[in-house]
Amino acid sequence: MSTPPVAPTPRTSVKAGAVDVAPVLLGVAPFGLVAGVAAVEAGLGLPEAVGFSTVLFAGASQLAAIELLGVGAPGWVAVMTAVVINLRMAMYSASLGTYLTSERVGRRALAAYLLTDQAYALSIARFQDVRRPPVQRWWYYLGAGGVLWCVWQVTTVLGVVVGDAVPEGVPLGFAVPLTFLCLLVPTVTDRPALAAAVVGGAVAVAGEPLPANLGMPIGAVAGVGAGYVVRRRGRATWG
Amino acid sequence: MGLTVTAWSVIVAAGVLTFAIRGSFLLAVGRLERLPGPVMELLRLxxxxxxxxxxxxxxxxxxxxxxxxxxxxxxxxxxxxxxxxxxxxxxxxxxxxxxxxxxxxxxx
Structure with missing residues (x-):
C-alpha cells in the first residue's frame, strides 16, 4: 500500500528522532567510553560506572564527580559540582516544557529524565524547523533521547570492559561542539536571537576559567538577557 | 567510609538533584500553561x-x-x-x- 503524506504518528515520530540523532552519536559514543574508562581509573567498578550512567545520565557531571571521587574529594563536593554543572538543564527544561504542555505528567517526567544537551538541541531544532515534516513532539524526543540513552549505557560498559578504544589521533571529541554549532544555526531566526547567541558565546568564553563549567550557564543567562533587551529596543523603535 | 559507599551516595544524591533540575519546569508546565508574554519571549531566546x-x-x-x-x-x-x-x-x-x-x- 502506498501511503500519501499524512499526519505524523507516534511510530514515524520516534523513527524521525532516532534517525536525526544518528550523526550526533559520533560525538556521544567516545564520550561514553571515556565515562567508563574514567570510572575504572578512579578505582570504581562496573556497577558504579553503570550507576552513574543510568541514575545521573549526564556526561560532563559524571566525569567531574568520578574524577573528584578518584582524587579522594568528599562526596558532598562531588555532588555539588555535578549539580552546578547540570544547572543549565533548568533552562532546557523551561524551553522544552513550552513544547510539551499538553503531555501527561508521566511523559513529562520521562522527558525530564532523558534531558541532555543533545536531546534538547535536536528536538528544539526540529520543532522550530517548518521546512521539515511535522512530528509528534514527545515521541520524536523519545526517539532521539531513547537512542542517546541506549548508546550512553552501552559505551559506558564498553569503556569499563574494553578500556580506551578510541585512538589518540582521532579528535572525535571535536564532534560534540560541531553538533551544537549545526543545531545553533536554525535557532538564530532574528536579531534578538543573534544577540542572544553572540553575547551568550562571548560571556561563556570569558567565564571559561570558572569552576564546574559555570561559564556556560552564566553565558546562556547573559545571552537571554541581551536578546531580551534587543527585542524590547526593537519594539520601542519600530512602535 | 569505603569508596564504593561514597560513590553510591554521590550517584543517588547527584541523580536525585539532577532529576529535580531537569524536571523543574517540565513538571510544572501543567500549571504554567498560560505563561505571560515576556516570559515566553525569554524562553524563546x-x-x-x-x-x-x-x-x-x-x-x-x-x-x-x-x-x-x-x-x-x-x-x-x-x-x-x-x-x-x-x-x-x-x-x-x-x-x-x-x-x-x-x-x-x-x-x-
Missing part, C-alpha cells in the same frame, strides 16, 4: 544563547587559553559555513573534523 554558550568556549578556549586563530576556530568557521548552507549535522561534523585534522597538521 534560550536555544540560541545556550547552544552558543556551549559551542564558543569549545572552539575558542579548548584548553583554557584564548585561541582566536588556530585549527579549532578555523575549522569552526568552515563548519559554520557548511551548517548555514546545508543544515546537515552529519556533513557539518564530517567537514569540521576533516578541516580540524588538516589544519592541525598545517599548524603543526
Amino acid at each position: 534560550i536555544p540560541a544563547a545556550a547552544l552558543a554558550a556551549l559551542v564558543a568556549p569549545a572552539l575558542l578556549r579548548p584548553e583554557g587559553d584564548l585561541v582566536l586563530f588556530g585549527p579549532r576556530p578555523l575549522a569552526g568557521v568552515i563548519a559554520l559555513a557548511v551548517a548555514v548552507a546545508t543544515r546537515n549535522v552529519l556533513l557539518t561534523i564530517a567537514v569540521g573534523l576533516l578541516a580540524f585534522v588538516g589544519l592541525d597538521l598545517l599548524f603543526g
